[in-house]
Amino acid sequence: MDYLKEEYDGDDRIKGMKVLNLIREFELQKMKESKTIKEYCKRLLNIANRVRLLGSKLKDSRIVEKILVTVLERFEATITTLENTKDFSKITLAELLNSLEAQEQQRAMREEGFVEDALPTKHEDNWKNKKKEPTNK
Numbered sequence: 257m258d259y260l261k262e263e264y265d266g267d268d269r270i271k272g273m274k275v276l277n278l279i280r281e282f283e284l285q286k287m288k289e290s291k292t293i294k295e296y297c298k299r300l301l302n303i304a305n306r307v308r309l310l311g312s313k314l315k316d317s318r319i320v321e322k323i324l325v326t327v328l329e330r331f332e333a334t335i336t337t338l339e340n341t342k343d344f345s346k347i348t349l350a351e352l353l354n355s356l357e358a359q360e361q362q363r364a365m366r367e368e369g370f371v372e373d374a375l376p377t378k379h380e381d382n383w384k385n386k387k388k389e390p391t392n393k
Contacts, residue, residue, distance in 0.1 A: 275312045278303055282314070286326050293331070293356040297323065316349040323352060334359045 282303045287296045300322060304314045324335060324344070334355050338347065 271310050275307055275310050278307045278310070279314075282307070282322070285322070287328050289328065293327065293353070293360050296327070297353055317345070320344070320347060320349055320352050323356075327356065330363070331356055331359060 282300065285296075285300055285303070287293075300319055304319055307314045327335070338344070338352070338355060342351070
């Protein structure tokens with residue numbers, strides 16, 4: 257059994273190298289324009305969990321910092337609001353994700369609204385059909 261464990265996990269040196277590679281991968285991550293905040297965070301958490309499975313620590317506060325630094329500019333308003341209302345050293349990963357996802361959903365709903373508004377509608381000019389009322393001066 258120990259042989260299989262060592263073969264699968266590797267010795268401490270190999271684990272250390274795997275952790276370094278994962279940390280490097282984590283540090284190189286940036287949010288892409290085409291990705292949602294949920295997809296981006298899922299990618300970061302996947303890497304963090306793999307680091308943790310190898311016995312190393314990657315704190316949630318480090319993930320929060322990474323997200324704050326690397327999210328797209330469209331989230332700037334939410335980040336500024338959080339800066340003004342929360343202590344970043346105490347903000348939880350869940351709080352941050354909820355705030356960013358809420359902004360993303362609001363933006364998506366607004367964009368859907370603009371698309372609906374852009375569809376042609378039948379419009380009557382009521383002012384053309386009204387009789388001009390004489391003005392008494």
